[in-house]
Amino acid sequence: MSAKLSLELIKCLINQPGLDVNVRGSNGKTPLHYAVEINELSMVALLLNRKNINPLIADDDGKSALSCAREEILQALINHKYGSEGDSLLHLAAMLNEANAVRFLLNKGVNVNEQNALLHTPLHLAAGAGHEEIVEILIREGNADKDVLDVRNHAAIHYAVNNKKLEVVKLLSNLGANVNIAGSGRNAMKLSSLHVAISSSNYDERDLCLDIVRCLINVPNAGVNLQDYENKTPLHYAERLKTIEVLLTREDIDPLIKDDNGKTPFCYAKEANRLDIVKILASNRYGADKNSLLHLAARKGYEDLIDGILGEGVEIDAVDESGKTGIYVAAKHGHFNVVKLLLKRGADATDVFQYAIITNNAKLIKLLSKEKEIVLFGRQKNFPTFHLLSNKYFEERKIADKKIKKYINIVCVSITVCAIVIVGIYPNIIAAVMVGIVALIAAIAMSNLTQKYIEEALEKKMFIELESEKTSEYSSILSDVEVSSNDGEELAI
Structure with missing residues (x-):
């Protein structure tokens, strides 16, 4: 049968409803195998018009149409866009876990970072599918860009995390993928991989999800306080106690970051009556200085949260590693409304009074003398700041x-x-x-x-x-003291 007649028959058959263009014969060969073997470019082009055509299917001898193709047809196979999203042949090879084809195409000089209609690179597809070998080949041998963002502002690590591909997440982080990468711009959701890990958690895969969260927060530069488009941190997203416990293993976690609604993770836990979460947030110690939740609220000047925190049994005069109380921290950072509130709740003002005198802070001394009725020149012999x-x-x-x-x-x-x-x-x-x-x-x-x-x-x-x-005479002390104040916090005494 002549090539011309075969071409006409293919044209008649190829558009038949339900036709499988990748159907295999007795020797495992597809129609594309035969077209490639007879080196008939027009026949190959006709078959390639079918969106589901796959030139990577191996016959019984383990050979694909790609591996059999000569230069002109090979170039046609490489240049063709496959599927509804316009994938390159490297996309297809990466998605189908065809390591030999990936290496073959990389050796042919194809663009390892080529993007399809959704701006996916081959690495996106390999990571999302959990193909560890392909991911490693693309990065180590092809020098693929690990942090390309697609139309959803997701990088390859986002897909590995979302699809619970733990080993690929480990591989990507070990190979230098940016675990903090998040889209920027007007419509971006600004989700880091840790946001995705927590938001995509489900009960059936809870242990796997926790392992992914642990993997991400153990990356040295992983940002546990990154904020999304609503200014929510990963801790805002966490709903399960176990997940929160894992996040709290990071010393730099901040449970009092406010989102666009002005609410912290602690606030949401209180509102939802999640007493287990409230308790663990309130009892945890934060940062290298082992600050209590009260210390953090005092540092930030969150007057509205103080009552809620104290209501959870937090010791009002608890000290951090340097021996400082919450009221001292509030005074040092110029949050006098918080100082006033803590005084009314019975906080010990001794250290604060000492600090006020050392720094010549007349405003603070006035506040203390008024709220606590301190007699500056009384006869108390044991008054610690007398000297x-x-x-x-x-x-x-x-x-x-x-x-x-x-x-x-x-x-x-x-x-x-x-x-x-x-x-x-x-x-x-x-x-x-x-x-x-x-x-x-x-x-x-x-x-x-x-x-x-x-x-x-x-x-x-x-x-x-x-x-x-x-x-x-205390100017040397003043230079080391961070005293900040603003008009909104100044009190009329």
């Missing part, structure tokens, strides 16, 4: 104390004289005693008022000096 106050104020306070004692002595002498005179005038002893008691009460009241007046005057004097002082 930090300026010596000249102590001297002034001593002088004031002497004056008060002198006034009290004068009053006592006066009362005694008055009592004697009254007894001489009034034989009624009871009346005399009553007059004496009234006089004594008046004397004590005058003494207390005088003392209070002097202390307030000294406090006012110190505040004025603190506020006007430009240089301090």
Whole structure:
């Protein structure tokens, strides 16, 4: 039969409904095998018009149409776009796990990063299908770009994660794929591979899903606090306690990042009444300094979260590794509304008062003296920050104390004289005693008022000096202290 007649017969048959263009004969050969063997380019071109044509099917001898093709037909097979998405032959080979064909095509110089209509590269398809060998060949031998994004802003690692291909995820991360890569731009969802791993978790494959999450967070530069298009972190996505426990193994995890709704993972757990999750978030220690959840909220100035955190049994005066309390952290970062709230909830202000004096922070001292009624110049011998106050104020306070004692002595002498005179005038002893008691009460009241007046005057004097002082003997300390404040947090005392 002539090639021309065969071509006409193929034209008649090829469009028959239900025809399998890849049907194999007794020797395992497909129609494309025969067309290639007789080197009939027009017949090959006709067969290639069928979208499901596959030039990689092997016959009984293990040979494909591709491996048998001579130069002109080989180039036609390579240049053709396959399937509805316009895949290259390398896409097809990668997807079908044809390692020999992949190597053959790479040796022929095909573009290893060619993209189809959905912007998939061959690596996308191999990773999504879980073909470890193909992934390794494409990267090691073909130098494939590991971080190309498709139309969904997904890289190859996203597909491996989404399809639960753990070994491919490990391979890609070991070969340097960027586990943090996420699409950017107006319509991008900005999902990292960790977002995808958690959002695609399901109960039936829970152990496998956890292994993938562990694999990703163990990559040294993996971002556990990356935010998507709604500013949600992977911890926002986590709904299962086991997943959260795995995420919390990372010291740098932050449970108080707010999304576009102004809510943290802790907030969502509270709203959903997920007491198990609330408990583990509240009891966990975060960062190298082993901060409590209260420390984190105080650092960020999240006044609205403090009550909720304290309601979970968090110790209000718990300290971090450096011995600092939550109220100290809030004061250091200038969040005075949080300081005020914690004072009202009973927080110990000793360290904060010490910090306020060291840094000459008049505003903080005013807040503490008002909210906790601290007597700056009182007589408490064991007051821990007593020694930090300026010596000249102590001297002034001593002088004031002497004056008060002198006034009290004068009053006592006066009362005694008055009592004697009254007894001489009034034989009624009871009346005399009553007059004496009234006089004594008046004397004590005058003494207390005088003392209070002097202390307030000294406090006012110190505040004025603190506020006007430009240089301090503690300037070296101030340079190391991060004190931030803004108008929104300033309190009118």
